[in-house]
Amino acid sequence: MPKLDLAAIPQTNVTGYPSPYDAAVAGRWYRRLAPASGLTLMGASHVTLLPGAFSSQRHWHRGQDELVVMLAGEAVLIDDTGETPVGPGDVLAFPAGEANGHHLHNRSGEPCTFVAISAGTREADSGEYSDIDMVFDAQGYARKDGTRYAAARTP
Amino acid sequence: MPKLDLAAIPQTNVTGYPSPYDAAVAGRWYRRLAPASGLTLMGASHVTLLPGAFSSQRHWHRGQDELVVMLAGEAVLIDDTGETPVGPGDVLAFPAGEANGHHLHNRSGEPCTFVAISAGTREADSGEYSDIDMVFDAQGYARKDGTRYAAARTP
Numbered sequence: 001m002p003k004l005d006l007a008a009i010p011q012t013n014v015t016g017y018p019s020p021y022d023a024a025v026a027g028r029w030y031r032r033l034a035p036a037s038g039l040t041l042m043g044a045s046h047v048t049l050l051p052g053a054f055s056s057q058r059h060w061h062r063g064q065d066e067l068v069v070m071l072a073g074e075a076v077l078i079d080d081t082g083e084t085p086v087g088p089g090d091v092l093a094f095p096a097g098e099a100n101g102h103h104l105h106n107r108s109g110e111p112c113t114f115v116a117i118s119a120g121t122r123e124a125d126s127g128e129y130s131d132i133d134m135v136f137d138a139q140g141y142a143r144k145d146g147t148r149y150a151a152a153r154t155p
Numbered sequence: 156m157p158k159l160d161l162a163a164i165p166q167t168n169v170t171g172y173p174s175p176y177d178a179a180v181a182g183r184w185y186r187r188l189a190p191a192s193g194l195t196l197m198g199a200s201h202v203t204l205l206p207g208a209f210s211s212q213r214h215w216h217r218g219q220d221e222l223v224v225m226l227a228g229e230a231v232l233i234d235d236t237g238e239t240p241v242g243p244g245d246v247l248a249f250p251a252g253e254a255n256g257h258h259l260h261n262r263s264g265e266p267c268t269f270v271a272i273s274a275g276t277r278e279a280d281s282g283e284y285s286d287i288d289m290v291f292d293a294q295g296y297a298r299k300d301g302t303r304y305a306a307a308r309t310p
Contacts, residue, residue: 002247002257003232003239033222037248041220042197042274046246065196067188069224069270071244077158084158089226091201091270092157093192102157115224115246119197119274 002037006046009036017057018141018149021132027053027106033115043118049075049106055116057132058101060094063125064118068092068104073112075104080130096120101130157192161201164191172212173296173304176287182208182261188270198273203266204230210259210271212287218280219273221249223259228267230259235285251275256285 009031015022027050034044043064049055058078070090077084077092079102086092086104094102106112126137133143141149164186170177182205189199198219204210213233225245232239232247234257241247241259249257261267281292288298296304 001236001239002234002249002255003241004246004248006246033246033248038250038253039220039222039248041251042222042272044222044246044248044272065194067194067197067199067270067272069226071224071226079157081156084156086158089268091159091161091188091199093159093188093194093199094157095193096196098193100157113244115222117197117199117222117272 004033004037006031009033009046011048016140018134021057021129021134024054025056027051028055041119043122045116046113047116048111048113049073049104050111051106051109053106055104055114057134058103058130059127059136060099060101060130061118061120061125061127062097063127064120064122065096066094067117068094069115069117071113071115073106073110074108075106075112075114077102077104099128101128159188159192161186164188164201166203171295173289176212176284176289179209180211182206183210196274198277200271201268202271203268204228204259204261205266206261206264208261210269212289213256213258213285214282214291215249215254215256215285216273216275216280216282217252218282219275219277220251222272223247223249224270224272226268226270228261228265229263230261230267230269232257232259254283256283 013029030045030047074087080100128135185200185202229242235255283290
């Protein structure tokens, strides 16, 4: 069925981030829509951030475009230009290769919900985290000096 | 700016559909988000359907995944399985190669708004229309016997 039964798609808050960077996304609950629907050329997640949660560590991608469509609730977009409030109906675009680290922070007292879509070759992707000693590639996470973290990147 | 200023992005109802197939989408007003934001690996449109408008002629793609995120208003999804009402927060997924012709019809008395995202190689894409004598490829539109329509596919 093209109309997704979101409630029937498993929801998880799992992350591959090594400690202590995992704590900030413990309140990020998401459903992977592509495997549930047969999409193979894009990634898509239906995400709910509980109060206090971040969407990710602040990061950017070399090899993937990202688009966020806000559905409900309020969050703050944090990027190199500062802080921007976002709410229902807002659309956020993060082009591949634009070195502008970004994430969303739910500073409200209610959950917020959005759909995040990505496109590009995941196998050739890499990127950096703006605020912490971490980079990523298809194999997982490393420090900025190149030494690897043990945790694997989530599939 | 990652948060798109939607009102500043030009809105159009242009279509490359040949007559008489263009009439059904005259009330489809859309903003192309990728050129406005620097995205190169996906397509994205912010679409408003006026009452009575269709999102497209009923079609499917061989080479592109499509995802629709409903933001406001009500529409009816029509595909090979029948008719399904959709509204704010609903997510619709149309995998590349799945020969299930689909479109949205606004049968309500108010506009409805959604974001439509596509990924895949547009140059290698093609597909068919379910209800009319038309197919498409990267060069434009043809009848099902292969003779071309004069109109060019919209960029």
